[in-house]
Amino acid sequence: MPEVIFNGPAGRIEGRYHHNESSTSPVAIILHPHPQFGGTMNNPIVHALYYMFQKRGFSVLRFNFRGVGRSQGIYDNGAGELSDAAAALDWAQSLNRDARSCWIAGFSFGSWISMQLLMRRPEIAGFISVAPMANHYDFSFLAPCPASGLFVNGDKDSVTPPEHVTSLVSRLKTQKGIVIEHQTIAGANHFFEDKAEDLMTVVEDYLDRRLAEEEAA
Structure with missing residues (x-):
């Protein structure tokens, strides 16, 4: 899990970053929660998503948005x-020019940013959107949504009540x-306290199914 520094629009x-040695390995980038409320690339859910992709043969990057950590x-x-997210994807792609696919995952605020990037980058083939803040941010730009993916949230989320995600x-x-x-x-709040394992079971099952479909195709 080497530390990396790359150039972004604000410095x-x-x-x-984990690099898979296969020249055609897929690429994934993971986006963290809100910078002004303690969100960093070391968030436990971001960390778990990172390792999920790594274990499945991806070259995967998580990073700190501008003003967070050493960014x-x-x-x-x-x-x-x-x-910043676009620069991160550019950087990861520059190291994986023959990648067979590209995925994006975001948690909370990172979900909103990830879906905006999805609309701008047609090479993104799949997404995982965890606890999207549908009552705080406008997602109407997803018209239409250009790639298949998964939205997942908790039914005890008081930050974004579940009916807003539905x-x-x-x-x-x-x-x-x-x-x-x-x-x-079930039973999960916005941060999946005591429910991270349940979250990852759902997300891993979804990703495994998508990868199997891709392999079969």
Whole structure:
């Protein structure tokens, strides 16, 4: 899990990167929760997502948004953080030019940024959106959602009550062949305290199924 520093639009960005030696290994990037509320790339859920992708043969990157840890710059209300995410994906792709696919995963605030990046980067083939803050941020840009993926949240989430996520998913328009799945974790709050294992079981099952479908195709 080597530390990496790469250039972003506001200066240096700090990350952790695992490189898979296979030239065609898929790429994944993981986006952390809100920088102004303690969100970092070392968040336990971000950490678990990172290792999930690593164990499945991905080259995977997690990083700190601007102004977090050793990343330069200051919080920019989402616009700058989206630029950071794009720079992170560019950096990972530069090391994996023959990657057979690209995935993105985001938690909370990171989910909102990840879905915006998904709309801008057609090479992203799949997403995992954990605890999307559907009552705090506008997700209407997902019209239509360009890739299949999973939304997952807790039914005891007081930050974003579950009905807001259900409404978001129900409103999504999809193109032919795009499938959006939604899972709710019983007893889980926004941070999945004491429910991280349940969350990861759902997410891992989904990713394994998608990878098996990709292999079969």
